[in-house]
Amino acid sequence: MSDLKFKGYAIHDTNKWTDFKVIDFAPKRVEDFDVDVEIQYCGVCGSDLHTVSGGWGQPMLPVIPGHEIVGIVKHVGPKVTEFKIGDRVGVGAQIGACLDCANCKNDNENYCANGPIDTYNAKYPNGDIAYGGYSAAIRAHEKFVFPIPDAIESEVAGPLFCAGLTVFSPLVRYGIGPGTTVGIVGMGGLGHMAVQFARALGADKVVLFSHSDRKKEDAFKLGATDFVATKVGADVFKPWAFSLDLIVSTMNVAEGFPLTELLGCLKVNKSLITVGLPNDPLPGIMAASFTKNGVTMGSSHIGSKKEALEMLKLAAEKNVRPIVQVLPMSKAGEALQAVENGDVRYRYVLKADL
Ligand SMILES: [Zn+2]
Ligand SMILES: [Zn+2]
CATH class of the missing domain: 3.40.50.720 (NAD(P)-binding Rossmann-like Domain)
Structure with missing residues (x-):
């Protein structure tokens, strides 16, 4: 196993949604298709704000938001075929699906009939809780991990995985x-x-x-x-x-x-x-x-893995890039406040610092 630290910036109270506190968390229990990623950057999506402020309903607390994740593969399970240690990868707004229903089998896993699992504020069928990318590391099934083309810089890649794919x-x-x-x-x-x-x-x-x-x-x-x-x-x-x-x-x-x-x-x-x-x-x-x-x-709900791969190829070829402002991850509250104020040109990206 890798020696990744699973800790992140969490919100404990929807009334104090800029007040992030560092917590240790247990990642999902490891399975054969899992990839462990050391996080370098995470974009700040409007969903993060809707969730931590309770706008979409009461979240599971504490919640670590973030689903525009960029990092480096540090460990792969025995059945992983798409990635190897050292690969530069992304994780978006979906972290799981049954992969067995008709939708999943037809490149519509983002509409999984048994419920797509969100990257944060969500539970796996076995009860494990999904924590997001305002953190040092994340574990994900390889289906929900995307290879980043060489042409796309890590700093700007994150917003492609939610905003871009959506x-x-x-x-x-x-x-x-x-x-x-x-x-x-x-x-x-x-x-x-x-x-x-x-x-x-x-x-x-x-x-x-x-x-x-x-x-x-x-x-x-x-x-x-x-x-x-x-x-x-x-x-x-x-x-x-x-x-x-x-x-x-x-x-x-x-x-x-x-x-x-x-x-x-x-x-x-x-x-x-x-x-x-x-x-x-x-x-x-x-x-x-x-x-x-x-x-x-x-x-429409995000996009499929197939579409994500097409999107990344097109973005690399046609120079499609998010315009980002980078802040240290410890300033996540500041970034969310700017999203609330409508004061972002055009995406905040948090640089991991845990
Ligand atoms: Zn998003
Ligand atoms: Zn399914």
Whole structure:
């Protein structure tokens, strides 16, 4: 066995969600397909904030968040075939699945019928608790470990495994490529990846819908072809009526979600997919808002291993990179506060320091 230290930064009280304390924890009991990873970096995802602050409900406490993990393989189980000691790898938002149901067997393990196991604030079927990446080490089944291409630097790789995969999966599943026009709502951690992946996949046009025009310049730099500041009012959507092949919404707050206006921008029978998961219900909407162009609304849950490997290859080839600000892991509370304040350009990454 390796001599990894399983300790991490934990929250003990959802009312004190910036008050991280270092704890020792027991990783999942070791199994034959497990890989032990010494963590170097972990991205700070909106999910971390929703979880530690209780926005998505009461978490299991203490909770160690973090699911945009980058590290080095330090130990592999006897049945591991994909990795060897010393490999540079990532772990994302899912750490387990039954790997036996029809969904798992069809590259849909992110929709495992027996419940995907989240990387933190989750329990394995045997009762072991999953702790996340604001820590020194993590143990994971090799299915949920991703090889990092040489071209992608460790410091920026983490956000690909949640933010990147979460937007890549719907773009691919809804057929984005040459000849298509994509709308992206929100220019945060997910949105700034979605713009880049839409272009990397070959979309002709990427229209970024953002509340104000503060991030307009950055959006164009990342590949957006058009920018719509939505706070101006409902009229700004009109030029885009019947224009978009897909909308991926990363909006994380329900209040002010211009749902009817966005749906009106879709071509006939196309879809709006929300990967943002606000704490509150989405605004009420008339069924008639879907009839004008016969559109559909839905969601998406991270992505599969197969998609993750495709995403990493494309990111390496087309230079898709998260824009990150790096802080020591001991400043996790500061990073989460910045996420709460909407004050991140465009992803915090914590550098391991335990
Ligand atoms: Zn995430
Ligand atoms: Zn399954």
